[in-house]
Amino acid sequence: MKKTRLEAFSDGVIAIIITIMVLEIKVPHGHEFADLMPLVPIFFSYVLSFIYLGIYWNNHHHMLHAATHVTGGILWANLHLLFWLSLIPFATAWVGENHFAAMPLAVYGVVLLMAAIAYYILQSLIIKNEGSDSLLAIAVGKDWKGKLSPLLYLSAIGVAWLNVWVSAGIYIFAAFIWLIPDRRIEDVVKERETE
Amino acid sequence: MKKTRLEAFSDGVIAIIITIMVLEIKVPHGHEFADLMPLVPIFFSYVLSFIYLGIYWNNHHHMLHAATHVTGGILWANLHLLFWLSLIPFATAWVGENHFAAMPLAVYGVVLLMAAIAYYILQSLIIKNEGSDSLLAIAVGKDWKGKLSPLLYLSAIGVAWLNVWVSAGIYIFAAFIWLIPDRRIEDVVKERETE
Amino acid sequence: MKKTRLEAFSDGVIAIIITIMVLEIKVPHGHEFADLMPLVPIFFSYVLSFIYLGIYWNNHHHMLHAATHVTGGILWANLHLLFWLSLIPFATAWVGENHFAAMPLAVYGVVLLMAAIAYYILQSLIIKNEGSDSLLAIAVGKDWKGKLSPLLYLSAIGVAWLNVWVSAGIYIFAAFIWLIPDRRIEDVVKERETE
Amino acid sequence: MKKTRLEAFSDGVIAIIITIMVLEIKVPHGHEFADLMPLVPIFFSYVLSFIYLGIYWNNHHHMLHAATHVTGGILWANLHLLFWLSLIPFATAWVGENHFAAMPLAVYGVVLLMAAIAYYILQSLIIKNEGSDSLLAIAVGKDWKGKLSPLLYLSAIGVAWLNVWVSAGIYIFAAFIWLIPDRRIEDVVKERETE
Numbered sequence: 001m002k003k004t005r006l007e008a009f010s011d012g013v014i015a016i017i018i019t020i021m022v023l024e025i026k027v028p029h030g031h032e033f034a035d036l037m038p039l040v041p042i043f044f045s046y047v048l049s050f051i052y053l054g055i056y057w058n059n060h061h062h063m064l065h066a067a068t069h070v071t072g073g074i075l076w077a078n079l080h081l082l083f084w085l086s087l088i089p090f091a092t093a094w095v096g097e098n099h100f101a102a103m104p105l106a107v108y109g110v111v112l113l114m115a116a117i118a119y120y121i122l123q124s125l126i127i128k129n130e131g132s133d134s135l136l137a138i139a140v141g142k143d144w145k146g147k148l149s150p151l152l153y154l155s156a157i158g159v160a161w162l163n164v165w166v167s168a169g170i171y172i173f174a175a176f177i178w179l180i181p182d183r184r185i186e187d188v189v190k191e192r193e194t195e
Numbered sequence: 196m197k198k199t200r201l202e203a204f205s206d207g208v209i210a211i212i213i214t215i216m217v218l219e220i221k222v223p224h225g226h227e228f229a230d231l232m233p234l235v236p237i238f239f240s241y242v243l244s245f246i247y248l249g250i251y252w253n254n255h256h257h258m259l260h261a262a263t264h265v266t267g268g269i270l271w272a273n274l275h276l277l278f279w280l281s282l283i284p285f286a287t288a289w290v291g292e293n294h295f296a297a298m299p300l301a302v303y304g305v306v307l308l309m310a311a312i313a314y315y316i317l318q319s320l321i322i323k324n325e326g327s328d329s330l331l332a333i334a335v336g337k338d339w340k341g342k343l344s345p346l347l348y349l350s351a352i353g354v355a356w357l358n359v360w361v362s363a364g365i366y367i368f369a370a371f372i373w374l375i376p377d378r379r380i381e382d383v384v385k386e387r388e389t390e
Numbered sequence: 391m392k393k394t395r396l397e398a399f400s401d402g403v404i405a406i407i408i409t410i411m412v413l414e415i416k417v418p419h420g421h422e423f424a425d426l427m428p429l430v431p432i433f434f435s436y437v438l439s440f441i442y443l444g445i446y447w448n449n450h451h452h453m454l455h456a457a458t459h460v461t462g463g464i465l466w467a468n469l470h471l472l473f474w475l476s477l478i479p480f481a482t483a484w485v486g487e488n489h490f491a492a493m494p495l496a497v498y499g500v501v502l503l504m505a506a507i508a509y510y511i512l513q514s515l516i517i518k519n520e521g522s523d524s525l526l527a528i529a530v531g532k533d534w535k536g537k538l539s540p541l542l543y544l545s546a547i548g549v550a551w552l553n554v555w556v557s558a559g560i561y562i563f564a565a566f567i568w569l570i571p572d573r574r575i576e577d578v579v580k581e582r583e584t585e
Numbered sequence: 586m587k588k589t590r591l592e593a594f595s596d597g598v599i600a601i602i603i604t605i606m607v608l609e610i611k612v613p614h615g616h617e618f619a620d621l622m623p624l625v626p627i628f629f630s631y632v633l634s635f636i637y638l639g640i641y642w643n644n645h646h647h648m649l650h651a652a653t654h655v656t657g658g659i660l661w662a663n664l665h666l667l668f669w670l671s672l673i674p675f676a677t678a679w680v681g682e683n684h685f686a687a688m689p690l691a692v693y694g695v696v697l698l699m700a701a702i703a704y705y706i707l708q709s710l711i712i713k714n715e716g717s718d719s720l721l722a723i724a725v726g727k728d729w730k731g732k733l734s735p736l737l738y739l740s741a742i743g744v745a746w747l748n749v750w751v752s753a754g755i756y757i758f759a760a761f762i763w764l765i766p767d768r769r770i771e772d773v774v775k776e777r778e779t780e
Contacts, residue, residue: 005202005256007590012210012402015597020218022671023605027678031686050671054664058657061590072253076374079249083242086217093222101226179661200397200451207405207597215413267448271569274444278437281412288417296421395592395646402600410608462643466764469639473632476607483612491616 003070006078010060013082017089018053021046024093042096048171049092052112055178056085056119066136067126074129077122084115102160105167109157112171116150149174198265201273205255208277212284213248216241219288237291243366244287247307250373251280251314261331262321269324272317279310297355300362304352307366311345344369393460396468400450403472407479408443411436414483432486438561439482442502445568446475446509456526457516464519467512474505492550495557499547502561506540539564588655591663595645598667602674603638606631609678627681633756634677637697640763641670641704651721652711659714662707669700687745690752694742697756701735734759 025042028035060081067074091111094104123146127137140146156170220237223230255276262269286306289299318341322332335341351365415432418425450471457464481501484494513536517527530536546560610627613620645666652659676696679689708731712722725731741755 002260005206008203008593009206009210009252011590011594012207012597013214015594016211016214016601017217018667019598019601019605019671020214022602022675023218023608024222025672025675027609027675027682029682031679031683031688033688035688036692047668050664050668054661057594057664058660061660065587075253075256076249079245079252082213083245086214086245087220090217090220090222094226097222097224098226103226103228103230107231197455200401203398204401204405204447207402208409211406211409212412215409218413219417270448270451271444274440274447277408278440281409281440282415285412285415285417289421292417292419293421298421298423298425302426392650395596398593399596399600399642402597403604406601406604407607410604413608414612465643465646466639469635469642472603473635476604476635477610480607480610480612484616487612487614488616493616493618493620497621 003064003067006070006075007061007064010064010078010082011057014053014057014060014085017085018050018057021049021089021092024089024096041099042093045092045096045100048175049088051175051179053085053088055175056081056115059119059178063123063126063136066134066139067130069129071125071129074122074125077118077125081115081118081122084111084118087111088115100164100168102164102167105160105164105171106157108171109153109160109167112174113150113153113157116146116153120146120150145177148177198259198262201265201270202256202259205259205273205277206252209248209252209255209280212281213245213252216244216248216284216287219284219291236294237288240287240291240295243370244283246370246374248280248283250370251276251310254314254373258318258321258331261325261329261334263325266320266324269317269320272313272320276310276313276317279306279313282306283310295359295363297359297362300355300359300366301352303366304348304355304362307369308345308348308352311341311348315341315345340372343372393454393457396460396465397451397454400454400468400472401447404443404447404450404475407476408440408447411439411479411482414479414486431489432483435482435486435490438565439478441565441569443475443478445565446471446505449509449568453513453516453526456520456524456529458520461515461519464512464515467508467515471505471508471512474501474508477501478505490554490558492554492557495550495554495561496547498561499543499550499557502564503540503543503547506536506543510536510540535567538567588649588652591655591660592646592649595649595663595667596642599638599642599645599670602671603635603642606634606674606677609674609681626684627678630677630681630685633760634673636760636764638670638673640760641666641700644704644763648708648711648721651715651719651724653715656710656714659707659710662703662710666700666703666707669696669703672696673700685749685753687749687752690745690749690756691742693756694738694745694752697759698735698738698742701731701738705731705735730762733762 025039025046028039088111091104091108095101095108098104123136123140127134127140130136152170152174156167156174159170160167220234220241223234283306286299286303290296290303293299318331318335322329322335325331347365347369351362351369354365355362415429415436418429478501481494481498485491485498488494513526513530517524517530520526542560542564546557546564549560550557610624610631613624673696676689676693680686680693683689708721708725712719712725715721737755737759741752741759744755745752
């Protein structure tokens with residue numbers, strides 16, 4: 001079974017998800033600067049989700065790069081991940097159109113949490129398949145980001161009913177930690193090559 | 196004629212179909228939990244169709260992997276399959292928005308049935324092209340899932356006017372049988388290699 | 391400049407065009423068979439445009455397969471073709487929603503005519519680039535379909551004001567002639583190989 | 586890290602952006618020629634944005650062709666570029682639906698300006714990575730188009746409040762200069778090869 005086609009299909013789905021979100025930024029009827037104002041929260045929720053989808057694409061890219069072959073289970077775990085990612089545009093639009101109200105923010109967190117769990121399942125299946133001494137297994141051993149993220153989403157879901165801005169801040173922070181250059185897999189590759 | 200481009204185009208179309216379905220889950224105007232309730236049937240019909248499209252992508256992937264070359268007839272049989280798959284988002288949304296009413300459920304079954312027939316035509320053309328002693332021909336000889344599915348769709352179409360939940364249950368069951376690991380093609384490949 | 395990326399981009403755009411057309415088949419509010427009736431002309435215009443886009447993808451596939459390299463002019467001629475193809479969903483929806491009225495049918499023909507001209511320009515640039523003794527040049531020398539199609543579109547545009555059904559019939563006929571197996575390029579390839 | 590997947594993802598996103606723009610050309614309710622009239626400015630803004638996205642795809646194609654490898658920074662700079670490009674359909678529709686009013690025209694310019702800056706950042710990162718004696722560095726040294734474009738966008742943003750037609754004319758002119766055959770990278774490649 002060819003890894004290439006799994007990558008191509010995932011790239012296609014993520015590319016479409018990241019792009020159709022922009023369809024939720026409805027064109028205002030007026031043509032004044034003030035007509036753009038209701039779009040500000042929608043714009044910021046779009047930016048945040050764009051970054052999250054970029055992170056997923058990036059991580060997915062690295063993970064599959066380290067994988068050597070693909071099983072039926074991996075195909076379905078991958079589709080499961082894409083399913084939760086496909087709900088991000090819905091959650092994003094609901095957050096944006098309700099100006100960061102509590103329930104939409106919590107649902108946004110649930111979608112992110114489910115995507116994180118789906119990613120973890122996919123990663124575990126690939127590692128199981130590659131073996132515990134594989135590049136990916138070693139690289140992921142240090143995966144503090146992967147472990148911290150679900151806790152952050154959970155806390156943001158809870159905090160949403162106390163203070164929506166703190167909740168939104170946690171989502172921004174949880175995205176931010178992924179933007180720190182992450183050389184886990186490259187480092188392990190280099191270490192091995194220099195041994 | 197390159198198989199790669201046929202795969203890439205099919206992947207693109209299936210990726211788009213699977214993703215635009217989510218556009219039918221319209222963002223609710225309120226921001227309470229209750230506002231999500233009308234979306235529950237839409238969500239479940241989305242999950243079911245996502246799984247069906249995942250099954251088609253998965254099977255299509257295996258079938259083309261076993262094919263060695265592509266004719267004009269195969270190109271058109273493939274487009275025919277993509278045509279019926281492209282109607283799944285419409286049928287899905289109609290089922291979901293009408294809370295699993297009889298007629299939408301029957302139309303859903305007709306679309307699935309036509310897609311199954313289109314898949315069968317495509318498979319037959321590829322087998323005819325590859326020869327009856329090809330990997331694909333041998334693997335498909337055991338194809339009880341491919342033979343059972345259209346019968347299940349037909350029964351679900353009929354049952355829709357008696358009991359919509361039984362009808363919906365048949366669609367769920369018909370998807371479920373495909374999720375059982377299907378090693379038809381891999382098995383034959385392995386048998387041949389070990390001979 | 392890599393031909394592969396031009397093919398991938400064109401495949402992506404055509405896959406999106408062919409799929410987003412289905413978004414124009416709006417889900418009816420009722421759940422009776424009668425609620426599907428207003429969709430019948432929309433459905434038929436969708437089928438026709440799906441076939442046209444399939445033909446373009448098919449021909450584009452063959453033409454680029456025969457091309458050996460790509461220039462800046464070819465890139466832009468290709469984008470020009472994709473531009474006119476991207477208007478097919480609009481024209482299709484307008485035809486369908488107005489039950490094959492004269493003006494939408496004529497506009498549909500104008501879009502098809504412009505796409506045919508764009509295809510001809512692209513083909514001419516590739517042939518100029520490949521040389522008059524290239525496979526593509528020889529294969530296209532017999533291109534009666536490419537020459538007849540624009541005339542059919544022109545006549546369908548004119549006839550739309552006399553009788554919309556004859557006009558629609560001409561569009562169907564013009565698509566039909568392309569479905570006749572077209573072995574132009576393959577034949578020339580085979581002739582050369584057997585010489 | 587594979588350049589191919591970055592190209593494929595970017596192609597996918599640009600293909601989707603360029604195609605979903607057409608969804609903003611809403612099908613008119615009437616079926617007379619007059620019903621098309623309100624769409625004329627929308628059509629022209631679509632044409633202009635199609636050309637801009639074609640230019641970006643074309644330039645992106647050349648730039649990545651000259652790149653030999655890809656870093657995490659380049660991945661994110663590329664996503665940043667895609668983000669601004671993804672806002673082009675929104676800005677295009679706003680311009681078109683308001684018949685080229687001042688504020689939409691200025692916002693259109695801001696999106697183009699941000700995309701140009703994002704492109705410059707991406708290009709700088711690739712050049713930094715490839716080295717100052719790389720093909721890309723030498724080719725870009727003569728990059729008068731890349732330097733002139735942001736100035737043109739800035740002037741068009743300012744002029745929008747004085748005269749919208751002059752402003753629109755500047756956007757058209759800024760696109761036009763990119764359509765002049767640009768052999769920067771090919772020329773450098775050829776020079777090197779003939780040395």
